Amino acid sequence: MIDLHTHTYASDGDLSPEELLARATDNGVNQLAITDHDTIAGYLSVRHHPLAQQLQLVSGVEISTTWRGMGIHIVGLGFDAEHDAMTACLKQQNQARAERASIILEKLAKAHMPISLGEVEEQTQGRQIGRPHIAAVMVKKGYVNNVNKAFKKYLGAGKIGDVKSGWVTMSEAVEVITASGGIAVVAHPNDYQMTRTKLMTLFDEFQAHGGQAIEVISGRQPRSITEKYAHIARERGFYASVGSDFHRPLSYGCDVGQLSELPSDLLPVWRLYRQAAPTLS
Ligand code: AMP
Ligand code: MN
Numbered sequence: 001m002i003d004l005h006t007h008t009y010a011s012d013g014d015l016s017p018e019e020l021l022a023r024a025t026d027n028g029v030n031q032l033a034i035t036d037h038d039t040i041a042g043y044l045s046v047r048h049h050p051l052a053q054q055l056q057l058v059s060g061v062e063i064s065t066t067w068r069g070m071g072i073h074i075v076g077l078g079f080d081a082e083h084d085a086m087t088a089c090l091k092q093q094n095q096a097r098a099e100r101a102s103i104i105l106e107k108l109a110k111a112h113m114p115i116s117l118g119e120v121e122e123q124t125q126g127r128q129i130g131r132p133h134i135a136a137v138m139v140k141k142g143y144v145n146n147v148n149k150a151f152k153k154y155l156g157a158g159k160i161g162d163v164k165s166g167w168v169t170m171s172e173a174v175e176v177i178t179a180s181g182g183i184a185v186v187a188h189p190n191d192y193q194m195t196r197t198k199l200m201t202l203f204d205e206f207q208a209h210g211g212q213a214i215e216v217i218s219g220r221q222p223r224s225i226t227e228k229y230a231h232i233a234r235e236r237g238f239y240a241s242v243g244s245d246f247h248r249p250l251s252y253g254c255d256v257g258q259l260s261e262l263p264s265d266l267l268p269v270w271r272l273y274r275q276a277a278p279t280l281s
């Protein structure tokens, strides 16, 4: 079983990187990428862990980008984690996250939901700050009943807390990943609520800048969605990636490694770094 999209508490997941490795191993995963939002701290902390050798831990990250005013997530796989281009990009993204958090808090304050940066920092404990942490404080302070409501009313796409300024552009992210020796992947392509024409334009630009793969399987999804993206991958010569987007154990969520199989005629993305690293079996 292969899972190339997972989160730890280095970003907005609940498990430590060690706990994630253990859970992945228990679930029969033999190749894993930890793809935290705009940070490789979780990956770096376990890359020499014995479990990481057993299950082939691939370097990974999920970069928040903008494209035509929309937020698009680009996953990077198999890059050199020490590469200057990647280091500089993640540093910039980190700064953008901090600045964005302040802007979101200002907007919430104006909407009569004051939250201090200190209250958010209690949630993040020095780790990568994200909207889920702000949502958790909103629940704690009784502004909303649950995290889902916080996104639906205030933080999700098109709402007051959906601040995208500061992110790298989609093409910049693709170029950074490629320059660092990695493979760029469009994450969860079915989540962007775009028209087909717009999605195709996104794929065109992604490919023009060196992007090679899309997530044909993202979490639990109906067969029709898998078929849709399998078709696009075939048509455009994209390699296919698979990932649970696991953040935490939830009865209704997709557990790490619990993915359906890729249609057998597709080119799996792991072929690309097998070529680059022949020692990987
Ligand atoms: P950010 O990285 O700060 O842009 O926050 C985006 C993250 O918020 C996503 O990666 C999800 O993990 C989480 N998220 C998005 N929508 C929801 C939602 N409706 N309920 C809970 N979490 C969400
Ligand atoms: Mn997330």
Ligand code: MN
Pocket: 062, 073, 187, 188
């Ligand atoms: Mn994402």
Ligand code: MN
Pocket: 005, 006, 007, 062, 245
């Ligand atoms: Mn993700």
